Amino acid sequence: MVVAPTLRTIVRRLPLGLTVLAGDDALDRPVRWVAVSELEDPTPFLEGGELVLTTGMRLDAAGAEPYVRRLVARGVAGLGFGVGLGHGAIPAELLAAAAGAGLPLVEVPRETPFVAIGKAVSDLLAAEQYEEIARAFATQGRLTRAALRPEGPRAVIDRLAGELGGWAVLLDEAGAVRHAAGKGAAGVDAVAGELGRLRGRSREGGTPASLAFSTPGEHVVVQPLGARRIRGFFAVGLGRPFTPVEHTVVNAAGSLLTLALEHGREHQAAERRVRSAVLRLLLAGEAEAAREVLDRLGDRLEDGPLVVLAAGDGREAALEAAGEEFAVADGDRVVVVVPAARAEETAGVLQEHGPVGVGAPVGPEELRTGLDQADRALAAARRGGGPVMRFADLAGQGLLSLLDAGAAAAFSAALLAPLREYGSRADLLESLRAYLACNGHWDAAAQRLGVHRHTLRYRMRRVAELLGRDLDDPAARAELWVALNVGGETA
Incomplete structure (x- = not known):
C-alpha cells in the first residue's frame, strides 16, 4: 500500500x-x-x-x-x-x-x-509508489525463494501471510484446508462457500479467475490453482482493501503455487513411470536388472518378503492411492508390490477404489507367482467375495473358487450342451450328477435317484454317447463334475 x-x-x-x-x-x-x-x-x-x-x-x-x-x-x-x-x-x-x-x-x-x-x-507520491513497486519485486523474490524450499507450497503460504500482514490458506480440490498461516483468519470459513463459483466458471468452459469478497472487517481474495484443471485453491485475507500492488503480489503467489503443484505432480508421475518400468522387470523375472536400475537412481527394493496386490476398477485413482509404492496399470487392473508388512495397510487404501486381490508373501524372483495369486484373489473379489480377497483364504473355498467365472461358465455350457438339447435332459443331468457323486457305484447312485440300476446304466450309456466321453476315465469325470458345479445345474 x-x-x-x-x-x-x-x-x-x-x-x-x-x-x-x-x-x-x-x-x-x-x-x-x-x-x-x-x-x-x-x-x-x-x-x-x-x-x-x-x-x-x-x-x-x-x-x-x-x-x-x-x-x-x-x-x-x-x-x-x-x-x-x-x-x-x-x-x-x-x-x-x-x-x-x-x-x-x-x-x-x-x-x-x-x-x-x-x-x-x-x-x-511518485517516490513512494516506486518504493512500493520495488518492495513488491523484493516480495516476489522472497516468495520465489520460498517456493524452491522442500516444503514448497506451504512455505509460499507462510511467506505470503507474513509479507501482507494478513492470513493465507492453501486448500485442496474439495476445499479442505491443507495449510494455513497468519492470525485472525475469520474469513476462512466463508471461503468454502465461494469455491462453488470458481468451479462453476470452470464447468462452463471459461477460464476460472480469482474472486474477491468481503466479510465484516475483512477483505478476501480467492484464486484457483492448476494449469489445465483446478488442483486446489488458495485464499488471502486482510483487514483492509487490497492495493493494486498487493493484488500483483497475490497473483505472483498464485503462479508460484501452481508451478509448485504442477512440478510436484510431474515429479511424482516421473517417479511412478520409473517404478512401473522396474516392476515390469520384476514381474518378468529380471530381478537383478531391476535392482541395477534402482541402484542407479538411488532407490532400492526393501528387504523381506514382498506381496503383490491387484486392484480392479478406478485405475487412475488406484495409482494415486498407491503413492510411492511400486505400481503399474496393466490391463484392466493396477498391480502394486509392497513389503509384506505394508500389505494390509495398502489393501485398505486401495479398496476405496474397487475390489482388491492380495497374493501370498513371495521373494523378488517369485513375483510372477505372486501376481497370479493376486489375480485369482481379485477374480474372487469381483465375483462378490468381498472388497479385499486374499489368496490364502481361497484354499478354504474349494478348487472352484480359483476358476475364472466367465471361462468356467462357457466351458460348462459347451460341454453339457448335448445333454440340454436331448429330450429328457433333466433325467440325464440328475443321473450324471448322482453317478459322479457316488464315484461310479451303480447301486449307491441308483438308490440315491430312486431308480433301478439297469435304468441308471442305460442313462449313463446315453450320456457317454451324447458327450463322447468315457465315464470310466478319471479325467473325464473331473471335467464333468466341474461343469455341473459351475454351470448351476441342480439335481
Whole structure:
C-alpha cells in the first residue's frame, strides 16, 4: 500500500518556506493530493486527505469558522494559505478557527507558487509508489525463494501471510484446508462457500479467475490453482482493501503455487513411470536388472518378503492411492508390490477404489507367482467375495473358487450342451450328477435317484454317447463334475 507523505514531511523537508501556524499535533496526517481552490466551499470537489491551498480571495471574517468546519468534516489533511496577494497575513479569525478545530494551517509565502507545492507532493507520491513497486519485486523474490524450499507450497503460504500482514490458506480440490498461516483468519470459513463459483466458471468452459469478497472487517481474495484443471485453491485475507500492488503480489503467489503443484505432480508421475518400468522387470523375472536400475537412481527394493496386490476398477485413482509404492496399470487392473508388512495397510487404501486381490508373501524372483495369486484373489473379489480377497483364504473355498467365472461358465455350457438339447435332459443331468457323486457305484447312485440300476446304466450309456466321453476315465469325470458345479445345474 502506497504510504502518502505526511504534512510534516512536506513542511520540513522541502525548501518551500512553509510555516505551520496551527494544528501542530495533526502534522502526521498523510497528504494524498494538493487541491487549489478559491471557492467558499470547495468540499464537493474533494475526496479527503488533500492539502487545500487558497489565497482567501472570497474569505471574510464571518466565513472563516464555517469554512474551516467544512474542511474538517471533509477530512482534508491541512490548509495552506498564500499571503501577499489577497491578504498580507493570515486573518486572525481563520487562524483561531483552525487552532480550535485542530486543522493544520500552513502559511505559504508570496514567492512560493502553489504549483511548486503540487509538484513537490506529486514527486513524493511518485517516490513512494516506486518504493512500493520495488518492495513488491523484493516480495516476489522472497516468495520465489520460498517456493524452491522442500516444503514448497506451504512455505509460499507462510511467506505470503507474513509479507501482507494478513492470513493465507492453501486448500485442496474439495476445499479442505491443507495449510494455513497468519492470525485472525475469520474469513476462512466463508471461503468454502465461494469455491462453488470458481468451479462453476470452470464447468462452463471459461477460464476460472480469482474472486474477491468481503466479510465484516475483512477483505478476501480467492484464486484457483492448476494449469489445465483446478488442483486446489488458495485464499488471502486482510483487514483492509487490497492495493493494486498487493493484488500483483497475490497473483505472483498464485503462479508460484501452481508451478509448485504442477512440478510436484510431474515429479511424482516421473517417479511412478520409473517404478512401473522396474516392476515390469520384476514381474518378468529380471530381478537383478531391476535392482541395477534402482541402484542407479538411488532407490532400492526393501528387504523381506514382498506381496503383490491387484486392484480392479478406478485405475487412475488406484495409482494415486498407491503413492510411492511400486505400481503399474496393466490391463484392466493396477498391480502394486509392497513389503509384506505394508500389505494390509495398502489393501485398505486401495479398496476405496474397487475390489482388491492380495497374493501370498513371495521373494523378488517369485513375483510372477505372486501376481497370479493376486489375480485369482481379485477374480474372487469381483465375483462378490468381498472388497479385499486374499489368496490364502481361497484354499478354504474349494478348487472352484480359483476358476475364472466367465471361462468356467462357457466351458460348462459347451460341454453339457448335448445333454440340454436331448429330450429328457433333466433325467440325464440328475443321473450324471448322482453317478459322479457316488464315484461310479451303480447301486449307491441308483438308490440315491430312486431308480433301478439297469435304468441308471442305460442313462449313463446315453450320456457317454451324447458327450463322447468315457465315464470310466478319471479325467473325464473331473471335467464333468466341474461343469455341473459351475454351470448351476441342480439335481
